[in-house]
Amino acid sequence: MRELLRHAWLIARKDLQLEFRSRTALASAFVFTALVLVIFEYGRDPTAVPTIDLAPSILWVTFSFAAMLGLNRAFQAELENQALDGLLLAPISRTSLFWGKFGANLVFVALVQIVGVLLFVLFFNVPVWRVWLPFLLVCALATIGFIAVGTLFSAMVVRTRFAELMLPVLLLPFLLPPLIAAVAITVKLFAGRPLSESAGWLRLLAGYDLAFVSLTTLLFPATVTE
Amino acid sequence: MPEGVAENGGYMIAAYIVTAVILLGYSVLLARRTRKSTSRRTDVQG
Protein backbone atom coordinates (compact mmCIF):
# COMPACT_ATOMS: atom_id res chain seq x y z
CA MET A 1 0.00 0.00 0.00
CA ARG A 2 2.81 2.39 0.94
CA GLU A 3 4.57 1.42 -2.29
CA LEU A 4 1.42 2.18 -4.24
CA LEU A 5 1.06 5.62 -2.73
CA ARG A 6 4.70 6.39 -3.19
CA HIS A 7 4.56 5.53 -6.86
CA ALA A 8 1.35 7.46 -7.27
CA TRP A 9 3.00 10.47 -5.68
CA LEU A 10 5.92 10.17 -8.10
CA ILE A 11 3.59 10.17 -11.06
CA ALA A 12 1.58 13.06 -9.69
CA ARG A 13 4.67 15.06 -8.93
CA LYS A 14 6.05 14.50 -12.41
CA ASP A 15 2.81 15.66 -13.96
CA LEU A 16 2.56 18.72 -11.77
CA GLN A 17 6.18 19.65 -12.36
CA LEU A 18 5.60 19.39 -16.09
CA GLU A 19 2.54 21.53 -15.79
CA PHE A 20 4.21 24.19 -13.69
CA ARG A 21 7.08 24.40 -16.10
CA SER A 22 4.86 25.02 -19.10
CA ARG A 23 1.87 26.49 -17.30
CA THR A 24 -0.19 26.45 -20.47
CA ALA A 25 -3.13 24.46 -19.16
CA LEU A 26 -3.22 26.31 -15.85
CA ALA A 27 -3.06 29.65 -17.58
CA SER A 28 -5.86 28.83 -19.98
CA ALA A 29 -7.99 27.48 -17.12
CA PHE A 30 -7.49 30.66 -15.08
CA VAL A 31 -8.23 32.88 -18.04
CA PHE A 32 -11.29 30.85 -18.88
CA THR A 33 -12.59 31.05 -15.31
CA ALA A 34 -12.12 34.80 -15.21
CA LEU A 35 -13.79 35.16 -18.59
CA VAL A 36 -16.86 33.17 -17.60
CA LEU A 37 -17.28 35.08 -14.37
CA VAL A 38 -16.96 38.42 -16.11
CA ILE A 39 -19.49 37.41 -18.73
CA PHE A 40 -21.98 36.34 -16.09
CA GLU A 41 -21.32 39.51 -14.13
CA TYR A 42 -22.09 41.76 -17.06
CA GLY A 43 -24.77 39.53 -18.46
CA ARG A 44 -27.06 39.66 -15.47
CA ASP A 45 -29.46 42.40 -14.62
CA PRO A 46 -28.69 43.41 -11.03
CA THR A 47 -32.20 44.69 -10.47
CA ALA A 48 -33.87 41.54 -11.73
CA VAL A 49 -32.19 38.54 -10.19
CA PRO A 50 -30.32 38.67 -6.91
CA THR A 51 -26.78 37.42 -7.26
CA ILE A 52 -27.18 34.96 -4.47
CA ASP A 53 -29.63 32.93 -6.53
CA LEU A 54 -27.39 32.64 -9.54
CA ALA A 55 -24.10 32.43 -7.75
CA PRO A 56 -23.86 28.71 -6.97
CA SER A 57 -24.81 27.65 -10.50
CA ILE A 58 -22.37 30.05 -12.09
CA LEU A 59 -19.62 28.91 -9.79
CA TRP A 60 -20.12 25.25 -10.53
CA VAL A 61 -20.48 25.70 -14.27
CA THR A 62 -17.17 27.51 -14.19
CA PHE A 63 -15.56 24.77 -12.15
CA SER A 64 -16.73 21.98 -14.41
CA PHE A 65 -15.54 23.66 -17.59
CA ALA A 66 -12.18 24.39 -16.02
CA ALA A 67 -11.98 20.78 -14.92
CA MET A 68 -12.63 19.66 -18.48
CA LEU A 69 -9.72 21.77 -19.68
CA GLY A 70 -7.47 20.15 -17.12
CA LEU A 71 -8.63 16.65 -17.88
CA ASN A 72 -7.93 17.01 -21.55
CA ARG A 73 -4.26 17.50 -20.95
CA ALA A 74 -4.02 14.65 -18.44
CA PHE A 75 -2.70 12.08 -20.85
CA GLN A 76 -1.80 14.39 -23.69
CA ALA A 77 1.85 14.73 -22.78
CA GLU A 78 2.37 10.98 -22.59
CA LEU A 79 0.66 10.38 -25.86
CA GLU A 80 2.65 12.93 -27.76
CA ASN A 81 5.96 11.44 -26.77
CA GLN A 82 4.94 7.79 -26.70
CA ALA A 83 5.79 8.08 -23.05
CA LEU A 84 2.74 6.12 -22.07
CA ASP A 85 4.39 2.90 -23.23
CA GLY A 86 7.38 3.76 -21.11
CA LEU A 87 5.21 4.37 -18.11
CA LEU A 88 3.43 1.08 -18.61
CA LEU A 89 6.74 -0.78 -18.78
CA ALA A 90 7.98 0.83 -15.61
CA PRO A 91 7.77 -1.28 -12.44
CA ILE A 92 4.78 0.56 -11.08
CA SER A 93 1.31 -0.84 -10.84
CA ARG A 94 -1.51 0.38 -13.04
CA THR A 95 -3.27 1.53 -9.91
CA SER A 96 -0.37 3.79 -8.94
CA LEU A 97 -0.43 5.28 -12.41
CA PHE A 98 -4.12 5.97 -12.12
CA TRP A 99 -3.92 7.47 -8.64
CA GLY A 100 -0.96 9.58 -9.72
CA LYS A 101 -2.93 10.99 -12.62
CA PHE A 102 -6.00 11.35 -10.47
CA GLY A 103 -4.02 13.19 -7.81
CA ALA A 104 -2.40 15.53 -10.31
CA ASN A 105 -5.77 16.33 -11.85
CA LEU A 106 -7.23 17.04 -8.43
CA VAL A 107 -4.42 19.44 -7.59
CA PHE A 108 -4.81 21.15 -10.94
CA VAL A 109 -8.56 21.59 -10.54
CA ALA A 110 -8.18 22.63 -6.90
CA LEU A 111 -5.83 25.45 -7.92
CA VAL A 112 -8.26 26.64 -10.56
CA GLN A 113 -11.09 26.45 -8.04
CA ILE A 114 -9.20 28.52 -5.49
CA VAL A 115 -8.55 31.24 -8.01
CA GLY A 116 -12.12 30.89 -9.21
CA VAL A 117 -13.56 31.35 -5.73
CA LEU A 118 -11.38 34.41 -5.15
CA LEU A 119 -12.54 36.01 -8.37
CA PHE A 120 -16.05 34.93 -7.58
CA VAL A 121 -16.05 36.63 -4.21
CA LEU A 122 -14.59 39.71 -5.86
CA PHE A 123 -17.21 39.93 -8.58
CA PHE A 124 -20.28 38.61 -6.91
CA ASN A 125 -19.73 39.76 -3.39
CA VAL A 126 -20.91 36.50 -1.90
CA PRO A 127 -19.92 35.88 1.74
CA VAL A 128 -18.01 32.68 1.20
CA TRP A 129 -15.63 33.15 4.10
CA ARG A 130 -18.42 32.71 6.62
CA VAL A 131 -19.01 29.15 5.42
CA TRP A 132 -15.55 28.41 4.05
CA LEU A 133 -15.11 25.07 5.80
CA PRO A 134 -18.34 23.37 4.72
CA PHE A 135 -17.89 24.95 1.30
CA LEU A 136 -14.44 23.44 1.09
CA LEU A 137 -15.89 20.06 2.02
CA VAL A 138 -18.53 20.26 -0.69
CA CYS A 139 -16.00 21.36 -3.30
CA ALA A 140 -13.69 18.51 -2.36
CA LEU A 141 -16.40 15.84 -2.39
CA ALA A 142 -17.95 16.92 -5.66
CA THR A 143 -14.62 17.41 -7.42
CA ILE A 144 -13.22 14.04 -6.32
CA GLY A 145 -16.24 12.34 -7.84
CA PHE A 146 -16.18 13.72 -11.32
CA ILE A 147 -12.39 13.95 -11.57
CA ALA A 148 -12.18 10.24 -10.86
CA VAL A 149 -14.44 9.46 -13.79
CA GLY A 150 -12.81 12.19 -15.86
CA THR A 151 -9.33 10.76 -15.31
CA LEU A 152 -10.47 7.30 -16.37
CA PHE A 153 -12.22 8.59 -19.48
CA SER A 154 -9.38 10.89 -20.49
CA ALA A 155 -7.09 7.86 -20.46
CA MET A 156 -9.35 6.31 -23.07
CA VAL A 157 -10.26 9.23 -25.28
CA VAL A 158 -6.71 10.42 -25.67
CA ARG A 159 -6.19 7.55 -28.10
CA THR A 160 -9.30 8.22 -30.12
CA ARG A 161 -10.04 10.66 -32.87
CA PHE A 162 -11.79 13.85 -31.77
CA ALA A 163 -10.50 13.41 -28.24
CA GLU A 164 -11.40 16.91 -27.04
CA LEU A 165 -14.95 16.48 -28.22
CA MET A 166 -15.31 12.95 -26.94
CA LEU A 167 -14.49 13.70 -23.32
CA PRO A 168 -17.36 16.15 -22.60
CA VAL A 169 -19.80 13.91 -24.48
CA LEU A 170 -18.88 10.88 -22.39
CA LEU A 171 -18.54 12.78 -19.14
CA LEU A 172 -21.78 14.77 -19.20
CA PRO A 173 -24.09 12.20 -17.57
CA PHE A 174 -21.44 11.57 -14.90
CA LEU A 175 -21.27 15.24 -13.98
CA LEU A 176 -24.93 15.48 -13.17
CA PRO A 177 -25.21 13.92 -9.69
CA PRO A 178 -22.17 15.63 -8.12
CA LEU A 179 -23.00 18.97 -9.72
CA ILE A 180 -26.65 18.92 -8.71
CA ALA A 181 -25.67 17.99 -5.17
CA ALA A 182 -22.90 20.61 -5.05
CA VAL A 183 -25.16 23.39 -6.31
CA ALA A 184 -27.95 22.40 -3.92
CA ILE A 185 -25.64 22.42 -0.91
CA THR A 186 -23.92 25.64 -2.01
CA VAL A 187 -27.28 27.37 -2.31
CA LYS A 188 -28.08 26.36 1.25
CA LEU A 189 -24.68 27.39 2.55
CA PHE A 190 -24.79 30.82 0.95
CA ALA A 191 -28.29 31.29 2.34
CA GLY A 192 -26.90 30.71 5.81
CA ARG A 193 -28.54 27.34 6.39
CA PRO A 194 -26.68 24.86 8.62
CA LEU A 195 -24.85 22.03 6.93
CA SER A 196 -27.06 19.45 8.64
CA GLU A 197 -29.92 20.45 6.36
CA SER A 198 -27.91 19.15 3.44
CA ALA A 199 -27.30 15.76 5.02
CA GLY A 200 -29.06 13.89 2.22
CA TRP A 201 -27.02 15.60 -0.45
CA LEU A 202 -23.79 14.99 1.42
CA ARG A 203 -24.62 11.31 1.68
CA LEU A 204 -25.23 11.27 -2.05
CA LEU A 205 -21.86 12.89 -2.71
CA ALA A 206 -20.07 10.53 -0.36
CA GLY A 207 -21.79 7.53 -1.93
CA TYR A 208 -20.95 8.71 -5.42
CA ASP A 209 -17.30 9.24 -4.51
CA LEU A 210 -17.02 5.87 -2.84
CA ALA A 211 -18.64 4.09 -5.75
CA PHE A 212 -16.74 5.81 -8.52
CA VAL A 213 -13.29 6.12 -7.00
CA SER A 214 -13.40 2.37 -6.39
CA LEU A 215 -14.89 1.58 -9.77
CA THR A 216 -12.50 3.77 -11.75
CA THR A 217 -9.52 2.36 -9.87
CA LEU A 218 -10.73 -1.15 -10.69
CA LEU A 219 -11.41 -0.40 -14.35
CA PHE A 220 -8.30 1.63 -15.21
CA PRO A 221 -6.08 -1.37 -15.96
CA ALA A 222 -8.57 -2.45 -18.64
CA THR A 223 -7.96 0.81 -20.51
CA VAL A 224 -4.21 0.41 -20.76
CA THR A 225 -3.97 -3.30 -21.50
CA GLU A 226 -2.09 -3.98 -24.67
CA MET B 1 -66.40 10.42 -24.84
CA PRO B 2 -67.93 12.09 -21.76
CA GLU B 3 -68.17 15.87 -21.53
CA GLY B 4 -65.46 17.72 -19.68
CA VAL B 5 -62.62 15.41 -20.72
CA ALA B 6 -59.66 17.30 -22.08
CA GLU B 7 -59.41 17.67 -25.84
CA ASN B 8 -55.87 16.43 -26.17
CA GLY B 9 -56.37 13.54 -28.56
CA GLY B 10 -54.04 15.20 -31.03
CA TYR B 11 -51.05 14.56 -28.78
CA MET B 12 -52.01 10.94 -28.41
CA ILE B 13 -52.22 10.48 -32.19
CA ALA B 14 -48.90 12.24 -32.67
CA ALA B 15 -47.20 10.06 -30.07
CA TYR B 16 -48.59 6.85 -31.54
CA ILE B 17 -47.52 7.85 -35.04
CA VAL B 18 -44.03 8.90 -33.96
CA THR B 19 -43.51 5.65 -32.03
CA ALA B 20 -44.63 3.60 -35.01
CA VAL B 21 -42.31 5.53 -37.32
CA ILE B 22 -39.32 5.04 -35.03
CA LEU B 23 -39.88 1.33 -34.43
CA LEU B 24 -40.79 0.50 -38.02
CA GLY B 25 -37.97 2.66 -39.27
CA TYR B 26 -35.43 0.86 -37.13
CA SER B 27 -36.77 -2.53 -38.22
CA VAL B 28 -36.37 -1.54 -41.85
CA LEU B 29 -32.90 -0.16 -41.16
CA LEU B 30 -31.80 -3.42 -39.57
CA ALA B 31 -33.24 -5.47 -42.41
CA ARG B 32 -31.47 -3.38 -45.04
CA ARG B 33 -28.15 -3.48 -43.25
CA THR B 34 -28.44 -7.26 -42.92
CA ARG B 35 -29.22 -7.63 -46.61
CA LYS B 36 -26.29 -5.43 -47.53
CA SER B 37 -23.89 -7.38 -45.38
CA THR B 38 -25.03 -10.83 -46.57
CA SER B 39 -24.86 -9.76 -50.21
CA ARG B 40 -21.38 -8.47 -49.62
CA ARG B 41 -20.40 -11.77 -48.10
CA THR B 42 -21.75 -13.83 -51.00
CA ASP B 43 -19.95 -11.49 -53.40
CA VAL B 44 -16.69 -12.18 -51.63
CA GLN B 45 -17.31 -15.93 -51.46
CA GLY B 46 -18.93 -16.31 -54.91
Added chain:
Amino acid sequence: MTLAQRGRWITLGALVLLAGIYVRALRFTPVELHQGPAQKIFYLHVPAAWSAMLSMGFVGLASILFLIMKDARLDRFAAASAEVGTTFCCVMLTTGPLWARPIWGTWWTWDARLTLTLMLFFLFIGYQVLRGAVTDSRLRANYAAVVGICGLILLPFIHLSVYLFRTLHPLPIVLKPSAPSLPASMLVTLLLSFGVFTLLYVGFVMQRYALGETGDA
Protein backbone atom coordinates in the same frame (compact mmCIF):
# COMPACT_ATOMS: atom_id res chain seq x y z
CA MET C 1 -32.50 -20.45 -39.86
CA THR C 2 -29.73 -18.01 -39.17
CA LEU C 3 -29.75 -15.74 -36.17
CA ALA C 4 -30.58 -12.75 -38.33
CA GLN C 5 -33.53 -14.54 -39.93
CA ARG C 6 -34.89 -15.64 -36.60
CA GLY C 7 -34.46 -12.12 -35.30
CA ARG C 8 -36.34 -10.76 -38.28
CA TRP C 9 -39.24 -13.12 -37.72
CA ILE C 10 -39.43 -12.26 -34.05
CA THR C 11 -39.34 -8.56 -34.88
CA LEU C 12 -42.07 -9.02 -37.46
CA GLY C 13 -44.18 -10.91 -34.95
CA ALA C 14 -43.60 -8.22 -32.34
CA LEU C 15 -44.58 -5.47 -34.79
CA VAL C 16 -47.82 -7.29 -35.61
CA LEU C 17 -48.53 -7.62 -31.90
CA LEU C 18 -47.68 -3.93 -31.52
CA ALA C 19 -50.40 -3.15 -34.02
CA GLY C 20 -52.67 -5.19 -31.78
CA ILE C 21 -51.62 -3.09 -28.81
CA TYR C 22 -52.40 0.03 -30.79
CA VAL C 23 -55.90 -1.20 -31.50
CA ARG C 24 -56.46 -2.27 -27.93
CA ALA C 25 -55.11 0.91 -26.41
CA LEU C 26 -56.80 3.30 -28.79
CA ARG C 27 -60.12 1.59 -29.22
CA PHE C 28 -60.78 -0.83 -26.41
CA THR C 29 -59.16 0.73 -23.36
CA PRO C 30 -61.20 3.37 -21.55
CA VAL C 31 -60.18 7.00 -21.61
CA GLU C 32 -58.81 8.26 -18.34
CA LEU C 33 -61.14 10.73 -16.76
CA HIS C 34 -58.77 13.49 -15.69
CA GLN C 35 -56.07 13.30 -18.32
CA GLY C 36 -58.14 12.55 -21.34
CA PRO C 37 -57.00 10.64 -24.40
CA ALA C 38 -53.40 11.84 -24.05
CA GLN C 39 -53.02 9.49 -21.11
CA LYS C 40 -52.93 6.63 -23.59
CA ILE C 41 -49.41 7.65 -24.52
CA PHE C 42 -48.61 5.94 -21.24
CA TYR C 43 -49.06 2.53 -22.92
CA LEU C 44 -46.16 3.25 -25.24
CA HIS C 45 -43.99 5.50 -23.10
CA VAL C 46 -43.67 3.29 -20.04
CA PRO C 47 -42.89 0.03 -21.88
CA ALA C 48 -40.37 1.91 -24.00
CA ALA C 49 -38.76 3.07 -20.76
CA TRP C 50 -38.69 -0.52 -19.58
CA SER C 51 -36.98 -1.64 -22.79
CA ALA C 52 -34.45 1.18 -22.60
CA MET C 53 -33.58 0.29 -19.01
CA LEU C 54 -33.41 -3.37 -19.94
CA SER C 55 -31.01 -2.49 -22.75
CA MET C 56 -28.77 -0.55 -20.42
CA GLY C 57 -28.89 -3.30 -17.85
CA PHE C 58 -27.70 -5.82 -20.40
CA VAL C 59 -25.01 -3.47 -21.70
CA GLY C 60 -23.69 -3.19 -18.14
CA LEU C 61 -23.95 -6.88 -17.40
CA ALA C 62 -22.36 -7.93 -20.69
CA SER C 63 -19.59 -5.38 -20.10
CA ILE C 64 -18.77 -6.79 -16.68
CA LEU C 65 -18.76 -10.35 -18.02
CA PHE C 66 -16.65 -9.31 -20.99
CA LEU C 67 -13.92 -7.82 -18.81
CA ILE C 68 -13.85 -11.01 -16.78
CA MET C 69 -14.15 -13.58 -19.56
CA LYS C 70 -12.79 -11.66 -22.56
CA ASP C 71 -15.30 -13.30 -24.87
CA ALA C 72 -15.85 -11.14 -27.94
CA ARG C 73 -19.45 -12.33 -28.19
CA LEU C 74 -20.25 -10.48 -25.00
CA ASP C 75 -18.84 -7.29 -26.49
CA ARG C 76 -20.94 -7.83 -29.61
CA PHE C 77 -24.02 -8.32 -27.48
CA ALA C 78 -23.32 -5.14 -25.53
CA ALA C 79 -22.94 -3.17 -28.76
CA ALA C 80 -26.22 -4.58 -30.04
CA SER C 81 -28.04 -3.83 -26.81
CA ALA C 82 -26.73 -0.25 -26.80
CA GLU C 83 -27.95 0.48 -30.29
CA VAL C 84 -31.36 -1.01 -29.58
CA GLY C 85 -31.50 0.91 -26.30
CA THR C 86 -30.91 4.14 -28.20
CA THR C 87 -33.94 3.42 -30.35
CA PHE C 88 -36.15 2.88 -27.33
CA CYS C 89 -34.74 6.03 -25.77
CA CYS C 90 -35.83 7.92 -28.87
CA VAL C 91 -39.34 6.61 -28.37
CA MET C 92 -39.24 7.73 -24.75
CA LEU C 93 -37.84 11.16 -25.53
CA THR C 94 -40.52 11.82 -28.14
CA THR C 95 -43.54 10.35 -26.36
CA GLY C 96 -42.46 11.92 -23.06
CA PRO C 97 -42.80 15.56 -24.12
CA LEU C 98 -45.90 14.76 -26.18
CA TRP C 99 -47.45 13.47 -22.98
CA ALA C 100 -46.04 16.21 -20.77
CA ARG C 101 -47.33 19.06 -22.89
CA PRO C 102 -51.06 18.43 -22.50
CA ILE C 103 -50.79 17.14 -18.94
CA TRP C 104 -48.22 19.45 -17.36
CA GLY C 105 -48.47 22.35 -19.76
CA THR C 106 -44.80 22.20 -20.69
CA TRP C 107 -42.79 20.16 -23.19
CA TRP C 108 -40.00 19.43 -20.81
CA THR C 109 -39.39 19.36 -17.10
CA TRP C 110 -36.29 18.33 -15.24
CA ASP C 111 -38.10 15.77 -13.17
CA ALA C 112 -36.42 12.54 -12.13
CA ARG C 113 -37.77 10.34 -14.88
CA LEU C 114 -37.29 12.61 -17.86
CA THR C 115 -33.82 13.65 -16.75
CA LEU C 116 -32.87 10.01 -16.28
CA THR C 117 -34.12 9.27 -19.78
CA LEU C 118 -32.10 12.09 -21.27
CA MET C 119 -28.95 11.03 -19.44
CA LEU C 120 -29.54 7.42 -20.50
CA PHE C 121 -29.76 8.66 -24.08
CA PHE C 122 -26.47 10.53 -23.71
CA LEU C 123 -24.88 7.43 -22.22
CA PHE C 124 -25.97 5.31 -25.17
CA ILE C 125 -24.82 7.96 -27.64
CA GLY C 126 -21.49 8.41 -25.88
CA TYR C 127 -20.99 4.65 -25.79
CA GLN C 128 -21.57 4.32 -29.51
CA VAL C 129 -19.55 7.39 -30.45
CA LEU C 130 -16.65 5.95 -28.49
CA ARG C 131 -16.99 2.62 -30.27
CA GLY C 132 -16.99 4.40 -33.59
CA ALA C 133 -13.85 6.35 -32.75
CA VAL C 134 -11.65 3.38 -31.88
CA THR C 135 -10.37 1.27 -34.74
CA ASP C 136 -8.63 -1.54 -32.88
CA SER C 137 -11.29 -4.09 -31.96
CA ARG C 138 -9.71 -5.26 -28.71
CA LEU C 139 -9.21 -1.72 -27.46
CA ARG C 140 -12.71 -0.79 -28.55
CA ALA C 141 -14.21 -3.69 -26.64
CA ASN C 142 -12.29 -2.80 -23.49
CA TYR C 143 -13.15 0.89 -23.68
CA ALA C 144 -16.80 0.18 -24.38
CA ALA C 145 -16.98 -2.22 -21.44
CA VAL C 146 -15.53 0.41 -19.11
CA VAL C 147 -18.09 3.01 -20.18
CA GLY C 148 -20.88 0.44 -20.06
CA ILE C 149 -20.14 -0.52 -16.48
CA CYS C 150 -19.72 3.09 -15.33
CA GLY C 151 -22.98 3.96 -17.05
CA LEU C 152 -24.89 1.22 -15.30
CA ILE C 153 -23.58 2.23 -11.86
CA LEU C 154 -24.38 5.86 -12.64
CA LEU C 155 -28.10 5.38 -13.21
CA PRO C 156 -29.23 5.03 -9.59
CA PHE C 157 -27.20 8.12 -8.68
CA ILE C 158 -28.84 10.19 -11.38
CA HIS C 159 -32.25 9.06 -10.28
CA LEU C 160 -31.49 9.81 -6.65
CA SER C 161 -30.03 13.25 -7.30
CA VAL C 162 -32.84 14.47 -9.49
CA TYR C 163 -35.44 12.93 -7.21
CA LEU C 164 -33.90 14.64 -4.15
CA PHE C 165 -33.79 17.92 -6.03
CA ARG C 166 -37.38 17.75 -7.15
CA THR C 167 -38.81 16.77 -3.80
CA LEU C 168 -37.21 19.84 -2.29
CA HIS C 169 -38.34 22.06 -5.16
CA PRO C 170 -41.65 20.59 -6.18
CA LEU C 171 -43.02 21.37 -9.60
CA PRO C 172 -46.42 22.92 -9.94
CA ILE C 173 -47.91 19.72 -11.24
CA VAL C 174 -51.40 20.15 -12.54
CA LEU C 175 -52.27 16.53 -13.02
CA LYS C 176 -50.50 13.45 -11.78
CA PRO C 177 -49.19 11.60 -14.82
CA SER C 178 -49.34 8.03 -13.59
CA ALA C 179 -52.11 6.73 -11.40
CA PRO C 180 -50.88 4.42 -8.64
CA SER C 181 -53.70 1.96 -9.10
CA LEU C 182 -54.97 1.18 -12.54
CA PRO C 183 -58.33 -0.28 -13.38
CA ALA C 184 -58.04 -3.81 -14.72
CA SER C 185 -58.44 -3.17 -18.44
CA MET C 186 -55.78 -0.45 -18.41
CA LEU C 187 -53.43 -2.69 -16.47
CA VAL C 188 -53.90 -5.49 -18.98
CA THR C 189 -53.13 -3.16 -21.89
CA LEU C 190 -50.02 -1.97 -20.12
CA LEU C 191 -48.80 -5.46 -19.32
CA LEU C 192 -49.42 -6.64 -22.87
CA SER C 193 -47.49 -3.67 -24.13
CA PHE C 194 -44.60 -4.54 -21.82
CA GLY C 195 -44.56 -8.00 -23.35
CA VAL C 196 -44.53 -6.67 -26.90
CA PHE C 197 -41.76 -4.18 -26.20
CA THR C 198 -39.69 -6.91 -24.59
CA LEU C 199 -40.21 -9.07 -27.64
CA LEU C 200 -39.17 -6.15 -29.83
CA TYR C 201 -36.01 -5.84 -27.78
CA VAL C 202 -35.21 -9.50 -28.37
CA GLY C 203 -35.87 -9.35 -32.10
CA PHE C 204 -33.90 -6.15 -32.59
CA VAL C 205 -30.93 -7.38 -30.57
CA MET C 206 -30.80 -10.68 -32.43
CA GLN C 207 -30.63 -8.89 -35.77
CA ARG C 208 -28.14 -6.31 -34.58
CA TYR C 209 -25.96 -8.99 -32.98
CA ALA C 210 -25.97 -10.94 -36.23
CA LEU C 211 -24.75 -7.80 -38.00
CA GLY C 212 -21.92 -7.61 -35.52
CA GLU C 213 -20.90 -11.17 -36.32
CA THR C 214 -20.20 -10.29 -39.92
CA GLY C 215 -17.83 -7.64 -38.70
CA ASP C 216 -19.95 -4.73 -39.72
CA ALA C 217 -19.95 -3.10 -36.30
